[in-house]
Amino acid sequence: MNYQSILNSIEQEINIHDFEGKVANYIPELAKVDRNKFGMHLHCINNGHYAFGDSNERFSIQSISKVLALIMAFELERDAIWKRVDVEPSGDPFNSLVQLEYENGIPRNPLINAGALVICDILVSHLKNPKADFLNFIRKISNNPTINYDEKVAKSEKEWGFRNSALLHLMKSFGNIKNDIETILDFYVYQCSLTMTCKELSETFMLFANKGRILGTNEQIIPWNRIKRINAIMMTCGFYDEAGEFSFRVGLPGKSGVGGGIVAIHPNYYSVAAWSPKLNPKGNSAIGMAALELLTTKTELSIF
């Protein structure tokens, strides 16, 4: 298959001006991003690389980082983490606090905010320097020592974290948060502030496409047995209350962020990242989803 020509046709078919979409504005720094950015990078397991557009410009990966924090926590605590967070889709956008209350402080899954905060709490319990240690882990799996946090974004979000504080206090009232709330929040906003290009993002997620082996060294740092479970969680929970829609249209496990990035993987085949800051009403990149739908349709490489 000629992947580059497929990517070219995707770039041509998608007219970014056809898509409405709003740039995330609740984090002031993100609101400054040019809404017409659009890029895509496909990394095949045989090391083929294909790309177009703004694929080499860094953007804030935001919630996509939750998958990376999750795999790190899973390595540290193994199956013990599933006592503190469930693996079910969250149902609807208002459910965060509702479900937490009905379900005694156990978040529905580790990819919604409440669950990601529990994962942060777990990492804070284990890591000496949570921010530095997590960054080193990311640099290792991406085989890229230049990956970094964006302090401006981290601090920009911090001022708006009342809702995350509410979640943390509520979970603490149920005994499901162990560490100091300010420390967790600080780590959380740094984690979300990681910036990557489409290329870097697809390279980082080769870990999930390649059964736990990292780029470059090909070292197996995570057993497949755990990788497949995280892939399963991305499949059912990776897109807020649009997980079903992404599964239906694209047919790959993946994760989106409000920075407009989406990463998706096809186990044993490829990892792919798309970026466009215009978000649909559910908070996912409208153009990113359209591009990935075209990719699996044209390549006939959905996991289904």
Place this chain on the structure above:
Amino acid sequence: MNYQSILNSIEQEINIHDFEGKVANYIPELAKVDRNKFGMHLHCINNGHYAFGDSNERFSIQSISKVLALIMAFELERDAIWKRVDVEPSGDPFNSLVQLEYENGIPRNPLINAGALVICDILVSHLKNPKADFLNFIRKISNNPTINYDEKVAKSEKEWGFRNSALLHLMKSFGNIKNDIETILDFYVYQCSLTMTCKELSETFMLFANKGRILGTNEQIIPWNRIKRINAIMMTCGFYDEAGEFSFRVGLPGKSGVGGGIVAIHPNYYSVAAWSPKLNPKGNSAIGMAALELLTTKTELSIF
């Protein structure tokens, strides 16, 4: 009517050992109270006083204080407060966070925790020394300079305030909290820690039975027009999700606290307080409700 003999018959008919009920244990200091305490005090508008049992022992009035904070805030801000808190019953015990989320941070009414926290926020905005000024207000309407906070209870609750913090952070995310969260929480736990005897409580609430006039001086410090509205809110919202049951069985506006106190008033007739720490599953004094039901049945003085 011979009120004292009616009270005596209530004391005799109620066998406190027939009631199960649990003493509130989420505030450690409250858990130490003798579960078999039981007292009642009736203060008639013509100044008749009738009582039995432990009616002269002070207890923690807890949520009953929310009515007192409400009338103070209502005086300070008038109808502007209804933009920040509604006057509808809250429906069910789990609703606090749920409703806040669906209704954009506007609490259902000022007598549930979320609403009482908004009222505290309003008082913190207006008062130079919230704790001292509020205490002085209470001493004035009760015509009793010995009323005080119980610091041990205040501090005991403070350690368990994660859920209230969650509510405050959530409301702050909607812009409905203006002051520093720690300051509000500190004022809130002090407010709830007020201790009174049944006698003092009934005297304090004569304000509501007597169209806004205070004891002793008979000074009209609140216009009737506002008193009747607070009485209406007590009627529909004074007993968490058991407001309908209290209205159905007792038929008076009133308010309960997890310390086991209940106060109720019959406009133009009397104010009455009962105290017994055993709580029913809805968090209201089981024996207190039974005693008040007997009172309105025997005197045939329900407002209905």
Place this chain on the structure above:
Amino acid sequence: MNYQSILNSIEQEINIHDFEGKVANYIPELAKVDRNKFGMHLHCINNGHYAFGDSNERFSIQSISKVLALIMAFELERDAIWKRVDVEPSGDPFNSLVQLEYENGIPRNPLINAGALVICDILVSHLKNPKADFLNFIRKISNNPTINYDEKVAKSEKEWGFRNSALLHLMKSFGNIKNDIETILDFYVYQCSLTMTCKELSETFMLFANKGRILGTNEQIIPWNRIKRINAIMMTCGFYDEAGEFSFRVGLPGKSGVGGGIVAIHPNYYSVAAWSPKLNPKGNSAIGMAALELLTTKTELSIF
């Protein structure tokens, strides 16, 4: 007090064109009513009668009839009915099906649709000819043999009863409906189709203002003990999710219907009915509520 001049001033102060309000349109027959109708009738316990406007024109009392069915069922089954329906406010407009599901088919109170359907089921179990027997009961308490159903309205509603069918089937799945669903629905729509004038409505509800005695004969047909409980339920549940607002603004037990009628009572003083078909967004007569608020403000006769 000169009640007629108070009523006159209410009629003058209210400019019906100031109120937006929508005429109920889900029942086609009701949609035909002139939206500018407005009348009021006050019946004092000493037999004084005061009125203005369209107070002698019959309208569809709709949900107001639920109170009348309730008192009849209460007489027939006594406290057994409270095992099948609760007495708590329903919280929010979407709750009907939600609460039924969470609370195992037990409706929140007898004045929401689900509860009223259970009451119909109880009447169908007891009455030989539900429609005829209920009508005779109404004629008796109103001392008025001309009261009747409006068949056109009853049949008009029947075609739109899918939601009530849903409620009945759901409750039947929990075992809380005993009779044939079609029979209950048929009785229910007839019950709701009763037409009365403001004068007739206030006369009928003298039963609740006058401790269970009916007009004309003064016969005590219901003991006060039961009347006060129904009054309490009207207070906390009579206005859907606006019960708190009505209590707050008007301060009387009452009940509204989507035909634009509102009836309210002041125990031992009076019964009053107002009618104006323009409904506020919560489904209650906007002008009717305003008129009643003026009445209790001007007469200073709220129960609070």
Place this chain on the structure above:
Amino acid sequence: MNYQSILNSIEQEINIHDFEGKVANYIPELAKVDRNKFGMHLHCINNGHYAFGDSNERFSIQSISKVLALIMAFELERDAIWKRVDVEPSGDPFNSLVQLEYENGIPRNPLINAGALVICDILVSHLKNPKADFLNFIRKISNNPTINYDEKVAKSEKEWGFRNSALLHLMKSFGNIKNDIETILDFYVYQCSLTMTCKELSETFMLFANKGRILGTNEQIIPWNRIKRINAIMMTCGFYDEAGEFSFRVGLPGKSGVGGGIVAIHPNYYSVAAWSPKLNPKGNSAIGMAALELLTTKTELSIF
């Protein structure tokens, strides 16, 4: 890979007496099934067949039939069906009526009851003889003219259909049901009463493992483009509120039924069916899930 020896080891490792589980009892006929039945059948794309236990005994496939009705409706109406039913996981077990109400009568997905009833409504609109035509379709895709309904089961369920009636009436109130409710219910219970063996079930679902081609003739009766979407829906919605758990543990698209059957497919590899009537608290076969988890672990053939 030696599939038969893998299946043998699964049969040996699972001690059915270690599993609690309750046989579905809300359908009387199903309650009669021997709770210790256990069988499994694996059908590989290369036509290899492997099995153990009670794999040749027919059982009631119940909700598994919803996938078959869905693919038939999808063929008939194409993407128009997604205007009447969404493709998102349903979140929690109580949500059926709740979500329908909040989301204006649009079911969350076609594999929960509400959605399956909409699909039945669509089929009733298109088919001359819904029951016969649907059965013929099943016989065609399974290449098996002996597949049939179990009338006893169909009639047994019919008596308990109050909740489904509630769903249908509620959706009809929103205009999302077009045909007569009794007709839909009748078709629905027949559809659910289909009986198959594990062997027959896995053969039928080869359609989904084999890109839309049927057994025997290898005729492509459904384009892959539609098959992959149904597989995606099975992935995110096939196990009520345990879809995330199944994805996490097993990692295959599939569907369960309260008769104790589970079918799952690995696109381009195999279709597999397991049967054991003991249900876990979420209503899925406890042993079936354990067997499938062992299968994907031992074969290392999860889609992730």
